[in-house]
Amino acid sequence: MILIVKIFVLCGFPMGFDNTQKSMNKEESMKKVFVLLSVVVIAMGGLFANGAQEQENASQEKSALRMSWWGGDSRHKATLDAIAKYQEKYPNVSISGEYSGWDGYYQKLVTQLAGGTSADVMQVSPEWLDELMSKGNVFAEIDKNLVDTSKFDKRLLDEDCSYEGKLVSMPNGISTQCMIIDRGLLQRSGINPDTVWDWDKIISMGKKVHETDPSCYFNGSDPETFRYFFELYMAQIAGGIIDDDKTIMCTKDQLVQAFTYFKQWFDLGIVEPFAQTSLYYMKWDQNPTWINGKSATAFCWTAIINMAGKKDMDVARLPIMENAVDTGVRMLPAQLFAVNANSKHKQEAFKFMNYLYNDPDATSILGICRGIPANSNALDQLSREGKVDPVYSKATKIGLSVVGKKRSSWQLNTQVMQAMQDVIDEFAFGKLTSEQAADKFLTNLQNVLAEI
């Protein structure tokens, strides 16, 4: 304040009510005061900023990390609690959590990576790893001296967490695919809920659900989840759709076969029409049909089974045909943690990662908020503590028993998936016959593959 007064005096502003003030043009004076005040405010801003800088320098010994993740409330709470525990153990480190839901997370992450403002520790989806690393080495190689990787499955680390032979991320949990079933609805429809499903049984028995009650369906997939069934079927008849060499693996005849088969799903009311499910893209669990118990099954990743949130919920194996070329059932790390290649605190970030994966306290706090832990020690500990839901265990066991080969990253490319989805949407709305859909499917894929 003294400084402000001094500035006013030095600038020749009268600070008392003397005669000279009377002679001064009042308007001019006011303008000057405003201008000077603006300057002072800006200057004070600078002073405070300097003060903050000094404070920061004083506490430079304390490493400030940022960690970003997506998830629901239970994951947010567990992760924040684990962070708090770490800060308690290591007071020299402060960690701020940047968390949100799934929607828009990837877009934000990429924008931050491009702008150099991404967090030190980031939760990423395994499907993004190749795409992001190929465009720039954005993740640091894991320092195995600081992160204990010995309790993780080597195949998982090599195939899903590495890029060009370098381990650049670590898996949080294991997620595989299964079918969630509503035992009550199946029973009411005269179907044995313990049925081991194949594609023919879905037609012969699944149609009973809609026949018994026209407002109910055997499956309530949204358009994208329905595509998972389509890809599963294609994997079983053709081994997949696109291989690692970026070439299309399936023939037109195989595609016609798949489209002809799935046409029955729509004709017999096995799956809810797209006109009703397209509003719930990737959010089938929010579809009133599922919530109100009018959908008997759902395709689900085991890591997010809790999304289904049903009392009478059970799990079953996905349909697999006899003599399938490949089961098509996928297994992935549920999500990965990676360290920003440009982080100023890489060492601290790796230590924190190690804590998240290997510290018993962290394991206990985090529980299964990111799926069944990929760390065998952590899994044992949670099982002992009774924190692994039996449905999770059953789903994981069922999924792992039929895991197929790894899907090519080309088939998982966003544009490729969209190209497939566009044709499936048109087919589901009855705009294309099976033949036309197969032709368009191939043309779309060829166009996109030529471009990416």
Next chain:
Amino acid sequence: MKNKRRKGYAGYLYILPWVIGFFTLQLVPLINSFAYSFTSFSILGSPEFIGLENYRKIFTTDPDFLQSLAVTFRYVVMAVPVKLLFALLVALILNQEIKGIGLFRTLYYLPSILGGSVAISVLWKFLFMKDGIVNRFLSLLHLVPLDWLGNPRLSIWTIGLVTVWQFGSSMILFLAGLKQIPKVLYEAARIDGAGSMRIFWKITLPELTPILLFNLVMQTINAFQDFTPAFIITQGGPMKSTYLYGLMLYNQGFKYFKMGYASALSWVLFIIILFFTGLSLKSSSSWVHYGDTL
């Protein structure tokens, strides 16, 4: 002289925040996006110059371009006139001298304050979903519920209603315009025996045409750029029936990370908007009446 110069500096000082904002947040990105439109740029890598390739692809091989353009035209042609009509109608009602008119004006302006936000889009989804309030109401009246958002033929109109609902800003401008019309014109017309409809067509509407032109231009520009309802409510579906140009542009930039291509798309949109704005202004000489030409 010195005093004058000082005054000048003070002025510059006050507009400095805006100037900095304009240069850093608008002009530089504008120039950058133009430059990027001639490159292949995946956001994480470095831009690579490819000449007119992006523009060639837009006009020759991209099926989504024509699809989204058609959807956007349909959206603009429906949403803008209906919105303006609705805004004018409400403005005429709110121009009456009745008790508590201030409250009504505030209430009718509320939707515009809420804006085309995410929350409103979510609300729309709940209103028009298959078990939503609208369909329940239809069922009460023994009418057949519709797939407002699931039917590819209906969805774009349902999305358009979000825009129509936000008629507040246009309505306020119409209201201000109505207040400016000299009362003497109405008095003279009534003395001459003109009825309400005749007065509306011969006095009110012609007097409002400058405001109508302004609203038409601004709302057309906004509608061409609309994004939120399609993104939140339908994600462009079903079957790309609500795949607005803004959403396609976003997907190219932030889903596929083709920033060069997205930049080219944004410049094409700019030219389209420029053309329609120019057309509106050019045509205005034949239908917009200023006070002295009535």
